[in-house]
Amino acid sequence: MSSQRSGVLELAVLGLLHETPMHGYELRKRLNSVLGAFRAFGYGSLYPCLKELLRQGLIAEEAPAGPTAKPLAGRKSKIVYRLTAEGKERLQDLLREAGPASWEDDGFGVHFAFFGLTRADIRMRILEGRRSRLEERLDSVRAAMSRTRERLDSYTLELQRHGLESVEREVRWLNELIASERQSGPEPGGRAGDHTQSGSAGTAG
Amino acid sequence: MSSQRSGVLELAVLGLLHETPMHGYELRKRLNSVLGAFRAFGYGSLYPCLKELLRQGLIAEEAPAGPTAKPLAGRKSKIVYRLTAEGKERLQDLLREAGPASWEDDGFGVHFAFFGLTRADIRMRILEGRRSRLEERLDSVRAAMSRTRERLDSYTLELQRHGLESVEREVRWLNELIASERQSGPEPGGRAGDHTQSGSAGTAG
DNA sequence: GTTAGCATGTAAGGAGTTACATGATTTT
DNA sequence: AAAATCATGTAACTCCTTACATGCTAAC
Known part of the structure; x- marks a missing residue:
């Protein structure tokens, strides 16, 4: 029955509101701009999510700046949301979650968007x-392809070929990113602490 | 409450059973081999789908070949499904559907797999x-990128860049396929009819 | 003064996923 | 006869999508 417990949206919304307060409509545009090519959300997902985050006290309505700037007559105008202290904590928790969900297609994209x-x-x-996950996929597809070379017509083969190449391409991209990360912060001991950005998302192409 | 009305699975299952009868377990493996890198299904999706297709009379249990080859004592062994006449018709209908659903990520992949x-x-x-769909996406992402160059950190930019490149790559792939299709079957008049394969999924790289 | 776009929402439901439960068959 | 793996199935749940309903605000 609704409630939007977790999912990519929660992280995305909290992450965006961490930058600056915003109202729903704006949030949605920015959401689809940041997640760009690989994911899109509609209002039907966003507003229920905001409602739930509000209920949990992770976000709050921003007090309207000017003194009685339109005294919200029948209650229907822009509602600007901001992150609460609990919301910031929750965001940090989500950002620390590095489990299977963070390397599936959806989860990875959103996590990556907030690597900063x-x-x-x-x-x-x-x-x-993410890289291991993709390599598993490559292995299983390659295995399936060689197994008796299951009679596949040319279109299916072409689809497989293109799929494989896409995944291989992403693996190369990850390799570059990983190399670039190692350069900027080799994490010498068991160090743990500040989360200010330090990597520069390699222009290593 | 369940029922699996449409969705990619129906087409995929009917398409695979069109080649040859199979039981569920086998079907699932072949499914994940054909759809390979871009989609995977579990039993929890497949069996309910088979059940529903059976109910609709689109598939049927194959009569066990040998005469009373294990008289199915407590009913629990391989169940081989085959396509019925209605199932074949339904498959043809689905294959003729060239609407928005056929160019979204999921729908496209499955439709393409059965282009033969x-x-x-x-x-x-x-x-x-599919190509127009992707070009729309490119436009809107590019528009979002140029709009005041929304302050984005380097990771977000890198994600966008990689996303754009992936989509551009797919567009190029589609261009090659389209060119290759035009060569083999230019569809001279208002011709419509046979659906025997004639395109050869261009090795035009 | 009416179209167009900004802005907020809800109800119903689709399309699978996860976790579980269980039996049959082959391998060791 | 124990372990692996083949094989079938269900209940509950998740997360989002679609379609709808509404009102405000600026431009023409």
Whole structure:
């Protein structure tokens, strides 16, 4: 029955509101701009999510700046949301989560979008996790392709070929990112702490 | 409450059973081999789907070959499914559907996997529909990127860049496929009819 | 003064996923 | 006869999508 417990949206909303307060409509545009090519949300997902985050006290309505700037007559105008202290904590928790969910397609994209707020060691774990996940996929597809060369017509083969190449391409991309991360913050001891950005998302192409 | 009305699974299952009868376990493996890198299903999706297709009379249990080859004592062994006449009709209907659903990520992949069973004119419409869809996406992402160059950190930018490149790559792939299709079957008049394969999924790289 | 776009929401439901439960068959 | 793996199934749940309903605000 609704409630939007977790999912990518929660992280995305908290992450965006961490930058600056915003109202829903604006949030949605920015959401689809940041997640860009690989994910899109509609209002039907966003507003229920905001409602739930509000209920949990992770976000709050911003007090309207000017003194009685339109005294909200029948209650229907822009509602600007901001992150609460609990919301910031929750965001940090989500950003520290480096489990399987962070290397599935959806989870990875959103986590990556907020790498700027993520600790270097977590970034590395997510990048490596994602890479293993993709390599598993490559293995199983390649295995399936060689198994008796299951009679496949040319279109199916072409689809497989293109799929494989896409995944291989992403693996190369991850390799570059990982190399670039190692350069900027080798994490010498068991260090853990500040999460200010330090990696520069390699222009290593 | 369940029922699996449409969705990609129905097409995929009917398409696979069109080649040859199979039981569920086998079907699932082949499913994940054909759809390979871009989609995977579990039993929790497949079996309810088979159940529903059975209910609709689109598939049927194959009569066990040998005479009373294990008289199915407590009913628990391999169940081989085959396509019925209605199932074949339904498959043809699905293969003729070239609407928005056929150029979204999921729908496109599955439709493409069965291009061998699809009429040439429909193939073309789907390829072109997919291409427009991706070009829309490119436009909106590029627009978002240039709009005041929304302050984005380096990771977000890197994500956008990689996303754009992936989509551009797919567009190029589609262009090659479309060119290759035009060569083999230019569809001279208002021709419509046979759906035997004739395109050869261009090795035009 | 009416179209167009900004802004907020809800109800119903689709399409799978997860976790579980269980039996049959082959391998060691 | 124990372990692995083949094989089938269900209940509960998740997360989002679609379609709808509404009102405000600026431009023409």
